Amino acid sequence: MLLYWTTKPSVATSADDLRTLSLHVLSRAGFGKSFKFVGHDERQTSTTPSNSYKESLQTVLENLVLILGLGTKFLAYPWLPRKLRTVHEACVSFQQYMTSLYEEEKQAFANGEVRDHNLMTSLVRASQDEAKTSGSLTESEIYGNMFAFNFAGHDTTAHTFTFALYFLAAHPEVQDWLSEEIREVLGDRLPSEWDYRADFPRLKRCVSVMYETIRLYTVVPSIKWTDSRSQSLTVGEKTVVLPPHSMVAPSYGSVQTDPRFWGPDSLAWRPSRWIKLAAGSDTDVVSKPGEEDFSMPVRGAFIGWSDGVRDCPGRKFSQVEFVATMASLFLNWRVDPTVAKGESLDTARRRVENLIKTDSGSVLLLQMLHPERAPLVWKKR
Numbered sequence: 001m002l003l004y005w006t007t008k009p010s011v012a013t014s015a016d017d018l019r020t021l022s023l024h025v026l027s028r029a030g031f032g033k034s035f036k037f038v039g040h041d042e043r044q045t046s047t048t049p050s051n052s053y054k055e056s057l058q059t060v061l062e063n064l065v066l067i068l069g070l071g072t073k074f075l076a077y078p079w080l081p082r083k084l085r086t087v088h089e090a091c092v093s094f095q096q097y098m099t100s101l102y103e104e105e106k107q108a109f110a111n112g113e114v115r116d117h118n119l120m121t122s123l124v125r126a127s128q129d130e131a132k133t134s135g136s137l138t139e140s141e142i143y144g145n146m147f148a149f150n151f152a153g154h155d156t157t158a159h160t161f162t163f164a165l166y167f168l169a170a171h172p173e174v175q176d177w178l179s180e181e182i183r184e185v186l187g188d189r190l191p192s193e194w195d196y197r198a199d200f201p202r203l204k205r206c207v208s209v210m211y212e213t214i215r216l217y218t219v220v221p222s223i224k225w226t227d228s229r230s231q232s233l234t235v236g237e238k239t240v241v242l243p244p245h246s247m248v249a250p251s252y253g254s255v256q257t258d259p260r261f262w263g264p265d266s267l268a269w270r271p272s273r274w275i276k277l278a279a280g281s282d283t284d285v286v287s288k289p290g291e292e293d294f295s296m297p298v299r300g301a302f303i304g305w306s307d308g309v310r311d312c313p314g315r316k317f318s319q320v321e322f323v324a325t326m327a328s329l330f331l332n333w334r335v336d337p338t339v340a341k342g343e344s345l346d347t348a349r350r351r352v353e354n355l356i357k358t359d360s361g362s363v364l365l366l367q368m369l370h371p372e373r374a375p376l377v378w379k380k381r
């Protein structure tokens with residue numbers, strides 16, 4: 001993706017390319033399938049349905065509202081328009097793919113072979129192991145889990161990446177701050193030599209860009225339900241009783257920008273607010289990249305991945321994906337908005353930040369609605 005972006009005079013398809021990246025990461029982690037990156041403008045547009053796994057998954061994810069709304073039985077009618085039939089064919093093809101993978105993995109388990117470590121193989125192996133006892137996952141529960149992970153992990157990450165990239169394009173000083181950390185931690189090592197255990201915990205500035213972006217632009221609303229019993233909450237001096245089967249939609253927008261927790265500049269995008277000096281440092285010491293600590297205000301002031309027993313199980317996964325992507329992009333490159341005729345670079349940056357503020361909205365999740373209106377340019381550092 002970086003090669004594709006940096007060899008183009010400007011990139012208007014960042015959001016689309018980041019969705020491809022997110023899909024590729026999920027394919028590898030979920031099913032053990034790797035794909036070569038193909039940029040938006042290089043892709044062959046095809047009107048015929050494709051049976052390939054990646055394209056069927058992509059079609060399913062992109063048409064999820066339609067699939068959930070109309071149901072797969074309805075979509076099977078042969079008299080429906082071509083587009084809907086294509087969606088149906090993608091559902092069938094993806095289901096077939098999961099079934100054949102499931103059968104292959106079951107066979108490998110029976111033969112005592114370990115082929116790859118991915119989510120599908122782990123679930124199949126766990127279900128086969130547990131089958132000897134009780135309470136193992138059924139075949140359809142495995143498909144359900146695989147689907148939930150793919151669905152929940154695709155656009156959430158891709159939209160967060162897009163917001164973050166545009167914020168960075170509007171804030172060159174944050175790019176410099178980020179790049180300083182990436183260079184300090186990764187030096188001249190090749191990506192194949194980067195080490196998750198040693199490097200990830202030191203890339204605090206990278207992860208702070210993600211937290212700060214989600215703090216202001218929370219892509220998924222956390223929604224919780226009370227179960228069949230009522231629940232009591234103590235709020236200040238009062239006790240509030242929530243009746244059974246009630247939906248609770250916390251106002252994350254308010255809590256995540258409340259000046260009591262986030263200070264007077266709570267509405268500004270400032271990733272460094274998440275960083276504090278390493279424990280034991282002298283307060284006069286300037287913080288050193290790679291040795292800083294991550295600081296979270298009081299629990300509950302940030303609920304971007306939700307909280308409690310039903311919080312997001314993909315939190316760490318998405319953070320590792322985000323940090324690795326930031327490190328790859330900003331180690332040697334920086335990004336700017338393209339400058340319109342008669343515009344200065346500073347004005348272009350303000351225009352980009354304004355685009356985030358005024359042209360974002362909920363489709364299924366919160367996203368930038370027209371990021372293509374502000375193409376980006378990559379330059380070597």
Ligand code: HEM
Pocket residue numbers: 148149150152153154156157160214219220221222223224303304305306310311312313314315317318
């Ligand atoms: C920026 C990235 C992400 C954000 C902001 C995010 C946020 C959230 C939030 C807020 C919830 C709870 C929704 C609710 O309370 O109703 C959730 C649930 C969930 N997320 Fe994520 N998520 C992200 C990435 C991922 C990834 C990469 C995966 C999988 C690899 C994933 C898997 C899930 C699953 C399976 C659930 C449902 C959990 C349950 O129902 O108990 N998420 N996510």
